[in-house]
Amino acid sequence: MSTLSTSLPGGTWTLGDLTVTRFGYGAMQLAGPGVMGPPADRDGALAVLREVIDLGITHIDTAAAYGPRVTNQLIHEALRPYPESLHIVTKVGAIRDEHGGWPPARQPEDLRRAVHENLETLGLEVLDLVNLRLGNAQGPQPGSLAEPFETLVELQQQGLIRHLGVSNATAEQVAQARAIAPIVCVQNMYNLAYRQDDELIDELAEEGIAYVPFFPLGGFSPLQSSALSAVAARLDATPMSVALAWLLQRSPNILLIPGTSSVAHLRENVAGAGLSLSDEELAELDKIGH
Numbered sequence: 001m002s003t004l005s006t007s008l009p010g011g012t013w014t015l016g017d018l019t020v021t022r023f024g025y026g027a028m029q030l031a032g033p034g035v036m037g038p039p040a041d042r043d044g045a046l047a048v049l050r051e052v053i054d055l056g057i058t059h060i061d062t063a064a065a066y067g068p069r070v071t072n073q074l075i076h077e078a079l080r081p082y083p084e085s086l087h088i089v090t091k092v093g094a095i096r097d098e099h100g101g102w103p104p105a106r107q108p109e110d111l112r113r114a115v116h117e118n119l120e121t122l123g124l125e126v127l128d129l130v131n132l133r134l135g136n137a138q139g140p141q142p143g144s145l146a147e148p149f150e151t152l153v154e155l156q157q158q159g160l161i162r163h164l165g166v167s168n169a170t171a172e173q174v175a176q177a178r179a180i181a182p183i184v185c186v187q188n189m190y191n192l193a194y195r196q197d198d199e200l201i202d203e204l205a206e207e208g209i210a211y212v213p214f215f216p217l218g219g220f221s222p223l224q225s226s227a228l229s230a231v232a233a234r235l236d237a238t239p240m241s242v243a244l245a246w247l248l249q250r251s252p253n254i255l256l257i258p259g260t261s262s263v264a265h266l267r268e269n270v271a272g273a274g275l276s277l278s279d280e281e282l283a284e285l286d287k288i289g290h
């Protein structure tokens with residue numbers, strides 16, 4: 001097992017045998033508009049990735065579907081040879097259509113192709129952690145994950161994947177996956193204002209499984225709430241900082257993967273996530289999502 005000391009807010013978490021900083025980075029925003037095509041500012045995107053490493057972040061979330069292939073290629077170009085401490089997490093289970101949609105692609109051959117596409121575009125021989133992305137753009141959808149998840153287990157047994165997780169999943173699908181093979185994380189939508197998974201987060205914490213909220217800052221429509229703005233103003237902080245600090249304090253198994261295409265925002269988010277929120281502030285923020 002690797003050890004890692006960090007001064008980043010939140011400290012570290014261990015995914016299986018991989019230690020990562022709880023403050024990670026989500027690379028999706030590095031692709032072009034609508035997560036299609038290359039970024040308008042390519043050098044800026046590469047600079048953000050290098051800053052991620054300079055700040056000591058060791059967890060990057062990506063997918064071959066971003067761009068498609070664009071964010072993986074940027075990560076490859078900016079960061080190879082990868083620092084030993086860095087762990088890149090990918091997801092499979094959706095592809096892109098010509099309109100920028102995200103149709104599911106979860107047949108065994110789709111998943112094999114996607115794993116190899118991630119390996120190739122990232123320049124890796126093994127993927128540290130692959131999430132099976134379920135549901136659709138509307139969110140998690142009920143249904144068995146047995147066939148696609150077993151396909152990923154086979155690829156894991158072949159040595160192409162170290163650890164598995166699920167994404168955009170219902171609590172039932174999380175339980176079903178765990179009955180088939182160990183998972184180290186669940187990546188679902190969750191933030192101050194969208195708290196569908198409160199119960200699941202607490203259950204996973206007890207089992208030592210990470211919960212990785214996507215859209216921690218609200219995603220394509222930034223979090224807006226008068227209560228959030230009021231707490232932020234009182235603390236002389238930005239609403240983004242408060243939203244990230246709240247997630248870190250919400251549960252020790254929560255890992256952050258906020259996205260940004262800006263070095264300044266990345267630095268601001270790292271600095272802001274270390275805010276200490278009092279019980280009174282936490283209670284005030286709690287009301288936003290209830």
Ligand SMILES: NC(=O)c1ccc[n+]([C@@H]2O[C@H](COP(=O)([O-])OP(=O)(O)OC[C@H]3O[C@@H](n4cnc5c(N)ncnc54)[C@H](OP(=O)(O)O)[C@@H]3O)[C@@H](O)[C@H]2O)c1
Pocket residue numbers: 025026027028029061062091133167168187188213214215216217218219220222240257258259260261262264265266268269
């Ligand atoms: N599993 C899934 O289905 C799924 C779905 C969606 C996303 N994800 C993952 O989750 C990660 C996070 O999601 P996300 O990036 O879409 O949403 P997010 O982290 O909630 O928000 C990103 C947005 O916030 C803005 N932002 C970040 N820091 C800011 C700051 N300090 N001040 C002002 N604006 C700021 C960014 O704009 P700027 O670029 O201008 O900073 C960007 O538009 C993604 O990168 C991806 O890896 C997974």
